[in-house]
Amino acid sequence: MNTQTKYMMDFFNDNYVPLTVYHLNKEDKITLGSATEKVCRFCNKDESETTFNNIAHAIPEFIGNKKLIANYECDTCNQKFSSLLESHMGNYMNLWHTLTQVKEKRSVPSFKTINDKSRIDIGPENVNIAEYTDDNILSVDAEKKQ
Numbered sequence: 001m002n003t004q005t006k007y008m009m010d011f012f013n014d015n016y017v018p019l020t021v022y023h024l025n026k027e028d029k030i031t032l033g034s035a036t037e038k039v040c041r042f043c044n045k046d047e048s049e050t051t052f053n054n055i056a057h058a059i060p061e062f063i064g065n066k067k068l069i070a071n072y073e074c075d076t077c078n079q080k081f082s083s084l085l086e087s088h089m090g091n092y093m094n095l096w097h098t099l100t101q102v103k104e105k106r107s108v109p110s111f112k113t114i115n116d117k118s119r120i121d122i123g124p125e126n127v128n129i130a131e132y133t134d135d136n137i138l139s140v141d142a143e144k145k146q
């Protein structure tokens with residue numbers, strides 16, 4: 001474990017108490033919140049004031065969660081989180097998902113720079129890196145062979 005990971009694990013253990021542990025690699029979906037009396041935990045509206053038609057993932061689907069579903073997130077709040085927070089988080093994590101081969105909705109994403117010119121694609125047998133001159137996404141250290 002590197003120093004940064006140890007720091008983060010120590011911080012988590014010192015400041016949080018896990019109430020429940022969910023194993024997301026199991027077959028069955030885990031649903032949080034009532035299926036019959038839905039109240040949004042973020043805006044406190046119930047089914048008479050808002051809708052709960054979308055499947056709300058308690059942990060974003062793009063980081064691999066397909067099992068942990070939240071009944072307590074209304075469609076309006078789900079849309080806000082999706083467009084405001086998750087898109088930024090997705091952009092931030094895009095390179096790591098490409099390099100570590102994390103499947104998002106259906107496939108492992110390609111890494112693309114913000115201008116869409118440079119990209120990294122990892123296939124089953126090769127890695128393709130297309131770098132445009134001004135982007136500097138890649139450097140080669142011949143001496144260290146990196």
Ligand SMILES: [Zn+2]
Pocket residue numbers: 040041042043044045050073074075076077078
């Ligand atoms: Zn809400």
